[in-house]
Amino acid sequence: MLVDHHCKQRRVKRRRVHNSSLTGHDFTQYLINGHERLTYDLLRMRTDVFLELCDLLKREGLLRATKNVTVEEQVAIFLNTVGHSERNRVMQIQFQHSGQTISKYFNAVLEALLYICPDYVKVPEPETPTPAHIASNRIFYPFFKDCIGVIDGTYVPAWVPVKDHQRYRCRKGFIAQNVMAAVGFDMLFQFVCAGFEGSANDQKVLSDVLQNRGIYNMQVPEGKYFLVDVGYAHKRVIHNFIMMRNPNNDELCQRHYHEVINIDQEDNEDDAVEDESDSQYAYRLRDIIASDMWNASANRRASAAQMMQ
Template sequence: MRPCYAIREPRRSIDEVRHAFIHRLLLYDNRNTHNQLRLYQSTFFKLVEVLKNKGLRSTKNVDVEEQVAMFLYVIGHNVRLRVVAFYFSHSVSTVHRHFISVLRAIQRITGDYMKQPGSNDTLLQQSVTQRSFSHYFKDCVGAIDGSYIPAMVNIEDQPRYRTRNGRIAQNVMAAVGFDMKFTYVLAGWEGSARDPKVLKAAVRDAPTKLLIPAGNPIAF
């Protein structure tokens, strides 16, 4: 039997491994980028530029592109920071720090992309009033609905976040106009909370309240 020999490859540094992974993730294959980050490459780099304009900056060891990629990997796959730390060859504390930085930058752009209708806003009604069912939607400016989104909470808090179907989730309320654009989102409510309670809080108690245009009253 002929002996087998394994050729020992030169050992790469952590930086080389990381750079190779980032290059393959962001530049190699567009479909792979979409599968991993939920964005195509062109959209990803547009988002990076938007966040840079909102103050997100590269650090000595992590540039903005990598920060955003780590953030998207977490929210796109619902994985723990330890998983991202392994793939991106960073410590968990580094991933956590940059996740928070990107999250705050995302919060700063919400006002640019999510605007509530004003009292004189008639644009949202045009697509409705021009159709045969306009009678049923007279003075309507949009639609409001709630959705359960899975959540990871402490064991002692799980009963409050348990839905009627037994899932651990938060009840997220969103409003959308007839142009199919989101105008309001309220997240964080426990899964056990009923939609009317969340809606009442959005109108009366939330730090950023749901605005009801003049002439379109809402009752509870």
Template sequence: MWVNEILQGHPDRCYEMFRMEKHLFRRLCATLVDLGLKKSKKMGVEEMVGMFLNTVGHGVGNRMIQERFQHSGETVYRNFHKVLAACLNLSKANIKPLDPLFQRCHSKIQNDPRYWPFFKDAIRAIDGTHVPCVVSVADQIKFIKRKGYATQNVMAVCDWNMCFTFVIAGWEGMAHDARVFDNAISTPSMHFPHPPPGKYYLVDYGYPTLNGYLGPYRCERYHLPDFRQVAGFANNNEFIQAEDESVEVQEEDIDIGEASSSNLPESSRQMQRVRDTIRDQLVNHIN
């Protein structure tokens, strides 16, 4: 009755309760039914999905859902995992590149003079994040790292439409980003979309610089709070121009780093040359 009241009431209530508009909610229910979600004797599909979205959208526990939907804890647990299993099937069909061969350059890169032609071969961006999780007391130690509470280390790939094209979750919080990255690209069953020759992902400095994966220069200011602390930038959000002195200092620092990278494998040196080329093009463009 509560779910029906929400779906028949004001549109804002549906968005606030389920984090989803009415037409999207009904479309999601129909899609999950096609993927195998079935109603039970005492609960319909819309109530199952509403219970699931209310849980993940507001971060509430089983007891709160019991009170809201007036079902036992076992019923809430069982139906939550039914919807979760259907959503995992949905993810396989949607979390993937729209252009698996990466033949087209995205309009966000191609039509923006700040990025074109410097990043014309960049196809996606890879980064990691820590998501809070609940684990048993015996496993908590390996899930607690710098955050001070139990987390999962999640690696995600995002395209220029801000859509996820690959996600790997479940690694404990103490796992290094490079370990998660290596597991993703080296496990065939993960179906990781490897970059074709000449293309590359933009990665965080926590990941290794391999052929096809371009990381930033170390000890450089890339995050927004760092930009706001420097008076040499014209804009708080992006590097548009810099004073000639700061450019010279950066180039000197980079040359020192290059001299110490002679022992790196050829794949890493190749991506460093790509990064240096982009740097030189940007500096010339700014000047």
């Protein structure tokens, strides 16, 4: 009897964890109807853009409002989390929901965005005109008239099982993914590859993407190329540009032929020799562009000097 009475007392004393008068729905409406800076600071986009995104996901049938959580609140949970790298517990307090509910709608929005991703994140078509940023700048044009963007990688912190820590530990010392992205001169993403271990180097990531070894496959349009840093410069992402500038160069054609033949070899010694040769190959291309740009600049200066005389 005493145990029974004690248990009943404990049940009576239990309090609801999320008992704020400002519910998740009310908080979302506060953001939407408040000052435009609120949504920009918290959700990282303007209010009209946020509402347009919610309407799109509704029209496509990717998200539906439930009894307790509207589509706007679902999207707000996701954007707040990724925009500020917030933890699930913080979102529980912010939106007054359980951790399970927060996780459920975070993943629902994530799947919806992945579904529409191909419509918004894509490599330009071959007939795409020269980017305005290049065409309108005499320093860059015509040297980079076929350049459609740049490629680089970054380390994004990740949570993985302890047994995988060694594979995901990057050269900077923390657990991360090596994420590769291609971005156009209009500041729009054209391709993103995530999921590679932090220990994977940039060359490995790009090679797998170009050869369609995994779930990612990036096709570089014929006659176009991307700018890359030294971590990528010796790979085929710029081979279109190389062959275009030197179509009759036997040495370059032979180099390209051997690269295609040896691209899938896994022998470490052969790969090391190939990487060194490819790096020299890319440096030569860089020097050609630099020389052309220097000569053009010298000609402009000479012309200006003659006009002043």
